[in-house]
Amino acid sequence: MEELLIDLYGGQFERELLQEIAAVGVFKNVPADTVLMDFGQYVKSMPLLLKGAIKIMREDQDGDELLLYFLEKGDTCAMTLSCCMGFTKSEIKAVTETDTQLIMIPVQHMESWLGKYKSWRGFVMDSYHDRLMEMLDAIDSIAFMNLEDRVMKLLAEKSQITGSKDVRNTHKEIAQELHTSRVVISRILKKLENEKRIALHRSHITLL
DNA sequence: TCATTAACACGGG
């Protein structure tokens, strides 16, 4: 676990901090499509992402979901950070998009590290900033982009996350993540296929 | 005009 840590965070964290993380952190392998955190849950440890991707979703009163943004390696969850400090409930849902490796750090440590390690403070601050920017990006998408562009953007993100041109998602899943109906997704995907931007297959889509 | 809802047909696993 320590080698992985040094590999990913060595340039960022002090040696002592890396050792502390290795000492108290719990390494976890999580398969794809696992719910890591749900609405209303109290958070008792924060995840440090080593490998894979997690999607962060918001949910409305009817239980319909909307994808906000993805977390990738080197990222952490901003909601966890604020939840841990104030002991409030989670406002978001986190689901693994791919098979994921992460380190869970109990909350009591992360607070003391804030005073102890400059690099940790910087990391937490940067994380807040990054997540805020991604949130703004998500708002821009919903407010200003048409559905066709949002679909392409989502496919591009998913492709980048998996490192593959193939996106293994059904039209239904895409519709739920973008909070729209499957009919529209099918129609838009068909249009994109006619424009030679993607190729459609059963249960997966290839970007061209 | 464009999204949504409901309904139906087709085909693959």
Add this chain to the structure above:
DNA sequence: CCCGTGTTAATGA
């Protein structure tokens, strides 16, 4: 058969 997909018709914002 069930599910994913493609399409249409009616309705609404």
